[in-house]
Structures are given as structure tokens and as C-alpha cells.
Amino acid sequence: TLLVLDFGSQYSHLIIRRLRDLNIYSELLPCTQRIADLPFQPKGVILSGGPYSVYDSSAPHVDPAVFDLDVPILGVCYGLQEMAWQLDQHNVLAGEKREYGHAKLTCEQGEGSASSVNVLFQDVPNGVDVWMSHGDKLSHLPESFSTIAATSNAPFAGIAHTSKPYYGIQFHPEVTHTSHGTRILENYAVRICKARQHWTMEEFVGTEISRIRALVGEKGQVIGAVSGGVDSTVAAKLMHEAIGDRFHAVLVDNGLLRHNEAETVHQTLTSHLGINLTVIDASERFLTELKGVSDPEKKRKIIGKNFIEVFQETAHKIAKEAAGTPNAGDIEWLLQGTLYPDVIESIAFRGPSQTIKTHHNVGGLPAAMHLKLIEPLRELFKDEVRILGTKLGIPEELVWRHPFPGPGLAIRTLGEVTRSQVEITRQADRIFIEEIIAAGLYRKISQAYAALLPIQVVGVMGDKRVHEQPICLRAVETTDFMTANWFDFDRPFLDKVSSRITNEVSGVCSVFQNITSKPPGTIEME
Numbered sequence: 001t002l003l004v005l006d007f008g009s010q011y012s013h014l015i016i017r018r019l020r021d022l023n024i025y026s027e028l029l030p031c032t033q034r035i036a037d038l039p040f041q042p043k044g045v046i047l048s049g050g051p052y053s054v055y056d057s058s059a060p061h062v063d064p065a066v067f068d069l070d071v072p073i074l075g076v077c078y079g080l081q082e083m084a085w086q087l088d089q090h091n092v093l094a095g096e097k098r099e100y101g102h103a104k105l106t107c108e109q110g111e112g113s114a115s116s117v118n119v120l121f122q123d124v125p126n127g128v129d130v131w132m133s134h135g136d137k138l139s140h141l142p143e144s145f146s147t148i149a150a151t152s153n154a155p156f157a158g159i160a161h162t163s164k165p166y167y168g169i170q171f172h173p174e175v176t177h178t179s180h181g182t183r184i185l186e187n188y189a190v191r192i193c194k195a196r197q198h199w200t201m202e203e204f205v206g207t208e209i210s211r212i213r214a215l216v217g218e219k220g221q222v223i224g225a226v227s228g229g230v231d232s233t234v235a236a237k238l239m240h241e242a243i244g245d246r247f248h249a250v251l252v253d254n255g256l257l258r259h260n261e262a263e264t265v266h267q268t269l270t271s272h273l274g275i276n277l278t279v280i281d282a283s284e285r286f287l288t289e290l291k292g293v294s295d296p297e298k299k300r301k302i303i304g305k306n307f308i309e310v311f312q313e314t315a316h317k318i319a320k321e322a323a324g325t326p327n328a329g330d331i332e333w334l335l336q337g338t339l340y341p342d343v344i345e346s347i348a349f350r351g352p353s354q355t356i357k358t359h360h361n362v363g364g365l366p367a368a369m370h371l372k373l374i375e376p377l378r379e380l381f382k383d384e385v386r387i388l389g390t391k392l393g394i395p396e397e398l399v400w401r402h403p404f405p406g407p408g409l410a411i412r413t414l415g416e417v418t419r420s421q422v423e424i425t426r427q428a429d430r431i432f433i434e435e436i437i438a439a440g441l442y443r444k445i446s447q448a449y450a451a452l453l454p455i456q457v458v459g460v461m462g463d464k465r466v467h468e469q470p471i472c473l474r475a476v477e478t479t480d481f482m483t484a485n486w487f488d489f490d491r492p493f494l495d496k497v498s499s500r501i502t503n504e505v506s507g508v509c510s511v512f513q514n515i516t517s518k519p520p521g522t523i524e525m526e
């Protein structure tokens, strides 16, 4: 395991991501981590970038004991300056100008070179593009360091200790704008730290199943909510592989699911994946509670609160039934499909005055339930969850399903939510998604849906003027859902969708498309 100490750069998680691409497992901890309290012995430590200046009195500093660990250390950007600051104080200066963007790197190459220091740049050609984002720079080389790379603005773009395995680079190898950045990380991790490249989903399934079995014990029982999305399905399938029917999945049908969704999820999870699933039809309850409410945040609160209540009631019922089962104990565990980005979000360094955050849990279930949490996906990124899902035999269309928000069609039925309004949204959405799949576009789009707008527009249908509601189509492309671009359909596609929706969905006489990127828009419209 490698350790990444986070100084708050927006790119820190990408270091972990790039190492994963090399099948190397690493963990991110805040830069304030005390080295004596480390939960594991790292094979190397990477000090990340960060938005501070090392010479400011409020700047975060690494525990100097990191230099007693006797492992290779790589400082990236702020990390380089921090290393220089710790080992040879007062040699970091405010740069004359901020350097932001591409730069050409001249580096000493390892191949054919007698010096072992330059292994960091082995197989990295001279003149490669690197991504710079810094204000400060070193004023001179720290004592016992030599220069191993430079750019026109940064004479110390790469430095290495002359006798210890300490390296610093001013640019960001973790961003895709740095060509050969992964190679540099590979040189550091594999060649210098000798990290093992054994992180694969095959390995993960085996070790995680053993871990779950050991944790839950011979009789332990686990309950968990499933939604039909990839995370909860993969987590459920993994639990089923580990403990069979001692895992109880619950699907709450809140009446706000997509066309045929409850049936499809039921079919796939039980017949196809063999998971022990209870479906609760609570649509009447949710729709009654939502009567007269049009404020989106109120909708979310009501749906969240009712979800917790319905889930708890169901859990009690299942626990009662399960209590009579021979060889099974009480239900003590709650399954959560938490992914690594949520974990990073809760442990990353967010400034000297940060308060400790806990990652958000679906609907606040754990606090309410007094159950112990089990999070089999907490070390995985989304794309790893997809690979794992495929390995576990989960159907392709589910593995690649677009995300769907917990409040479901309620936040896509703008304004007041009634059964008939939701039905209009549902039918329009079904048609839009059917056509996206038929056109082979589903995987190109990150998220697509139809929303019903709470206004009336005029139309002519037959010979009559009508006043009906419009449907708004929204489709976006994104990698992280933090920013997104609207998806550009061609005219024949939009013609077809528009004509099908106005013909087949009663109550709709117009179709709009939302052509706003995020920001300033958001992916959902409420």
C-alpha cells in the first residue's frame, strides 16, 4: 500500500485513481495524519498538491516523522515545496507570476544513465507536456538535492535527494494533461517503492467475500436497500455470494420509479441473481404525503423521511420472520453501497480549520437504525464497481444504467406531484430512453431523462386548440457529475422523440430540450 497525504489539492484523488490504473492500492489520508498513528506501514508516501503557501503561518505541514519512515517520498507541487521546507527551511518563494497550464519538461532520463536517481523519468522523453498549477517556487535547491527536470519558468521542476529516495516534482503527474504522467507515477510506485501491482477485481472479489464472512460470522444477518442502480445491485450480489439468504434486500416502491422499474428490478435480482428480495409497494403512502407540495427541497425531505420509515418497518418484519430461521442470528448489519469518492470526500484535507465530515448516507438510515454498517464497495471507484458487476454476472444494461436520484420522478415532475402527473413524466421518459437505446446512444450519454413542466402551452390537435403541458428533455455527458455538457442530438432523432411523445402521451402538446451545461445548470431541474 502507498500512502497519499492530502494537502487539499483538487487533484489529490486523481493520484489514487492513476495508481489504481496501475493495479496499485493506495490510501489517501489528510496531511495532518500523525505518522505514529498510521493504520498500516506504507511502502512509499506521496505528498499531494495544495492551495497554500508553505511559508504562511496557517499553512498545513506534514508530521516530520514521515522522514523517519525510511520509505521513498514523492512531493507533488505543494508537496515538493513542503519537502524542501521541512528539509531545508526558507527556500520557497512566492513566484513572480502564477504558472498555470502546459509547460515543456526537460528531464534527465534514466535509461542509459548511470545515476539511479533518474529512474523517476525512465522512459519519459525530453520535451513532454506537463501541467503546472502553482504560484510559489523554490528559490534555490534544498541542501543535498539535485535538479532532475526543468521547464522554462521552473528551473527546479524536478528534484531528487542525492542519497535518500526523496523526489519532488513541481507539475501534476496525476492529471491527464501531463503526458507520461502515469509513467512517472509508475516509475515511482513500481520501480522506486516496489509496490505490488495486485489490485484487480478478481482479487478483490475473493478477499472481500472472505472479509464479509469473517465480519458477519456464521450466523450474522444483513439487511440493505436496493434501488436497481449499479452500486446497490453490485453490493447486494456480493453480499449474496458471501452469505446467501442471510442477506435480505429491500426495494421500496415509492410510486416514483420509472416505467416497469419495480418489476424489472425484482425479476433481475431474484430470478437472475438469486438475491433474497422483498419489494414493498408504498406508492400510496408517498403520493399522499406529497399532496400539495411543490417545493423541491420539501419533496426531497418528505421522500427521505418516508423512505426511512418504510425501510425500518420492513426491516422489523423481516427480522421477526428471520428470527425463527435455524442457524441464523439477529439482523445486526446494514449494507451501504458507499463508494471511494464518498470516503475520500469525508477524509480529504479541506483546510486548517476543517471540521470532520461524515460521508452522506442514503436517506440517513444508519443513524436511525442502530445497526452496524457494512460497506463492501468503500474502496472502489465507479468504473471498478462496473467491472466487478460484470464479473459477478450482473446484466450489462444494469451495469451501465444511468444514475437515478433517490426522490425519483418526483423531482422530474416539476411543481405538484400527483399520480397522474407522475404517469405523464414516466411515459415520456420511457419513450425518450427507448429511442436513445434504439439509436445506440445510451452509453455515450451519462444521464438522460424527460421532465414534466408545470406550465400550460397552447397547441393544435386535430382541429382544436388545446392547452397542455410541455415535456423537457435533458441529456448530459460528464465524467464526474460535478460538471456536465448537454448532449447534442441530431435532428432526425429529436423529430422522432418529439413526435412520439406528443402522439403517445396524453396531456402533452410540446417538447422542449434543456441546452444548459453544468454549471450554470445542474443535472436535475429541481
Ligand code: XMP
Pocket: 300, 403, 404, 405, 406, 407, 447, 481, 518, 521, 522, 523, 524, 525
Ligand atoms: P445535480 O442535479 O446536482 O445532480 O447536478 C448530480 C447528480 O446527483 C443526482 N441527484 C440526486 N441523487 N438524491 C439523489 O439520490 C437527490 O436528491 C438528487 N439530486 C440530484 C442527479 O441525478 C445527478 O446524477
